Amino acid sequence: MSHMGYGCLMAVDRDHVLRSAAALLTRKSTATMDEVAKAAGISRATLHRHFAGRDALVRALESLGIAECEAALDTAALDEGPAPDAVRRLVRTLEPSAALLAFLYTENQLFEGEQQNAGWTRIDDRIAALFRRGQAAGEFRIDLTPAWLTEALYGLLASGAWAVTEGRVARKDFTHMITELLLGGALRQDTPRRKES
Amino acid sequence: MSHMGYGCLMAVDRDHVLRSAAALLTRKSTATMDEVAKAAGISRATLHRHFAGRDALVRALESLGIAECEAALDTAALDEGPAPDAVRRLVRTLEPSAALLAFLYTENQLFEGEQQNAGWTRIDDRIAALFRRGQAAGEFRIDLTPAWLTEALYGLLASGAWAVTEGRVARKDFTHMITELLLGGALRQDTPRRKES
DNA sequence: GTCGCATGAGACATGAATGTCTCACATGGG
DNA sequence: CCCATGTGAGACATTCATGTCTCATGCGAC
Structure with missing residues (x-):
């Protein structure tokens, strides 16, 4: 496939993920973890590696x-x-x-x-x-x-x-x-x- | 059982259900249909008889x-x-x-x-x-x-x-x-x- | 070149909420 | 008295988000 045009850096930019999640959840508070991941440009698996679950994500945003x-x-x-x-x-x-x-x-x-x-x-x-x-x-x-x-x-x-x-x-x-x-x-x-x- | 103390009237008070739902959902927007029903003092079945689903309930509130x-x-x-x-x-x-x-x-x-x-x-x-x-x-x-x-x-x-x-x-x-x-x-x-x- | 590591993709099981159904009961009108 | 109606209770299948897992890939370090 190799559909990702940009090179994958060593670690996901945690701050970027949080900001993308905030922007998406502000518009659609019921967004799926999958949607949050896509909005941040990462996979659901990686998102889950950094935030144990939806609750942990919201707590991090808090x-x-x-x-x-x-x-x-x-x-x-x-x-x-x-x-x-x-x-x-x-x-x-x-x-x-x-x-x-x-x-x-x-x-x-x-x-x-x-x-x-x-x-x-x-x-x-x-x-x-x-x-x-x-x-x-x-x-x-x-x-x-x-x-x-x-x-x-x-x-x-x-x-x-x-x-x-x-x-x-x-x-x-x-x-x-x-x-x-x-x-x-x-x-x-x-x-x-x-x-x- | 007969745990319902008050007599059941002919029809559920639709307005009362909507107001109870509004009061509950204002505090907890993720409340379950079952919680909404209990808050209104009716069963989930009856709630579903009057509002086809959660979406219909929210639309009625709207x-x-x-x-x-x-x-x-x-x-x-x-x-x-x-x-x-x-x-x-x-x-x-x-x-x-x-x-x-x-x-x-x-x-x-x-x-x-x-x-x-x-x-x-x-x-x-x-x-x-x-x-x-x-x-x-x-x-x-x-x-x-x-x-x-x-x-x-x-x-x-x-x-x-x-x-x-x-x-x-x-x-x-x-x-x-x-x-x-x-x-x-x-x-x-x-x-x-x-x-x- | 090879290894390590983080990631992407996808399969899979789990749990919760939902939608649908049946049955029993209580009330109210005939 | 009997029947119709609306309701409560509960069983059941379905859907969906979630959590967990495995495997392959790509990049950087050595």
Whole structure:
């Protein structure tokens, strides 16, 4: 046969496999191990040699997502400068991981057992702390809880990643759309707010 | 045996089955037909008598979600009054359907084929038209596209529904959290916006 | 050239979910 | 009272993803 045009390197690029899997599973969360393997350009046997099974693959994706998240949190330096600017830095830094996070966000199976990865809790806490800092500094409103703002950030990241892959939003507008909506909302600056009921 | 305490009525309450299925599948999207049946308090055989298979069940849930969405769109009277108020009415009216919509939103299998239900397009168009109307009236910012605002609304509804079931947000705050974030954003009113780059 | 090693291809068994069937029972109407 | 209907329970075959295995190939190292 020899239908593989490129030479086979010594070892499969594990990172490449994970990213291909993330890209595919984001679009089709029920994809078969065989489809995942084909998407990565390897055989099902090799895929299984590197990841004991589907569960192990998803767990590896989870670890990758957590690692990228925490790296982004470090890079964004959430403790420095005005909190709104820190949010902008965070979203911009998180953009390359958005598709992976969108997949993990909908993989609710990861969060049901008590063996859920503690990494998510750490990440949640760090982001919530950022919003809390902004509230304490008088930059953010206090009627939106830090927990909700954190959850909303996840949701907007997932929606944004999805909208980009669907072509409803240009990739270059990803960061702008998310940060502006999250921070400023849809209303124009000069539009008076409606009284609270 | 006679382990069923309540008398069996003439016909299974189809709506009750669908709502039970939606509640379960929202938490565990990979639930078995047997689990769905047990959640609804019926046997797998009866479940299969009413819905030919898992696919048919999901399609029925989709139709239910579309119907509730369109009913909410009608009730909210999006064409009347200020656009921001219409958004508030829409979110409030959509709240009871939020969990179902959150499940359908993550069921990306519904949107991949070209046989996707045209109802979603109609709904998208109506909501996008609302945002476009608000932009034309000078109430909404024009740098956030109607398509993105629509997508963000879906994302926030899903995040809100998820946050409520997880206990991170009180159910009574659902509408407030979503509408205030979507319309006003996280920044305080008097916080100066950062210059656009 | 030869060996080692990772891979691709495919066969095979296993397990789970599904779809279909039959039978018994309980209810409600005639 | 008897029958029709809808249901629960369970058996059964089928399908499919998965996990495991073997074997051949191709490349790099020695």
